[in-house]
Amino acid sequence: MYYSIAIDGPAGAGKSTIAKEIAKKIHFIYVDTGAMYRAIALYFLREGIDGHDTERISEECPKIRVTLGYDGEGRQQVFLNGENVTPFIRTEEVGKMASLTAAIPAVRAALLDLQRDMARTSNILMDGRDIGTNVLPDASLKIYLTASSAVRAKRRFDELKAKGTDCDFAQIERDIIERDKQDMEREIAPLKKAEDAVLVDSSELSIDEVVDKVIAEYNKIILPE
Numbered sequence: 001m002y003y004s005i006a007i008d009g010p011a012g013a014g015k016s017t018i019a020k021e022i023a024k025k026i027h028f029i030y031v032d033t034g035a036m037y038r039a040i041a042l043y044f045l046r047e048g049i050d051g052h053d054t055e056r057i058s059e060e061c062p063k064i065r066v067t068l069g070y071d072g073e074g075r076q077q078v079f080l081n082g083e084n085v086t087p088f089i090r091t092e093e094v095g096k097m098a099s100l101t102a103a104i105p106a107v108r109a110a111l112l113d114l115q116r117d118m119a120r121t122s123n124i125l126m127d128g129r130d131i132g133t134n135v136l137p138d139a140s141l142k143i144y145l146t147a148s149s150a151v152r153a154k155r156r157f158d159e160l161k162a163k164g165t166d167c168d169f170a171q172i173e174r175d176i177i178e179r180d181k182q183d184m185e186r187e188i189a190p191l192k193k194a195e196d197a198v199l200v201d202s203s204e205l206s207i208d209e210v211v212d213k214v215i216a217e218y219n220k221i222i223l224p225e
């Protein structure tokens, strides 16, 4: 039997930073499902397909194969029809397209089995939007990680500034609110807290504090009193 930890939450709540850190500490495989949606979105962008064209997107899905691998340091790499596209998926353009096309049933169906299979063969920590509610409803531990939109925008703003990218705080916050709306209001597998998920608000917490909180929850499961 394998353990699985589901971490869901809105864009910019710190899921991937926290998840990577925890996975390293407890020796779980980390699966970033957002990267899978981003890889599919990259395919549509490259093909010049309109993100609203549900029919065309559904027709294309059978031609797309997304797979995951890990480099020598255990970092996840995502492959699109055999090509390692990890360096190309972290742009705003790809993020927006991923949020848009993730609302299309054929796109979600294309990724669901792969995500579930991974949890059958290893101890995994998976992050995304619908992991606790839909992908792994029987996960050993579910966390809903959130933070205020202002805090999430500030983190993104600092990240972009550190890279030397010119950016506008108000615009970043508007984009974050727009993305939340799109991910929470879609009909299929919307972002929401699973009833049995532990709510963690990281607005006022450091990365270490969030990591410790999640590990404490995990310890309650593997070391019951």
Ligand code: DC
Pocket (backbone or CB within 6 Å): 011, 033, 034, 035, 037, 038, 095, 098, 099, 102, 103, 127, 128, 129, 130, 131, 179, 183
């Ligand atoms: O976490 P991220 O920003 O890399 O995710 C990009 C988009 O992919 C996100 O806005 C919605 C979608 N997504 C999803 O619908 N379900 C998931 N499990 C993960 C991501």
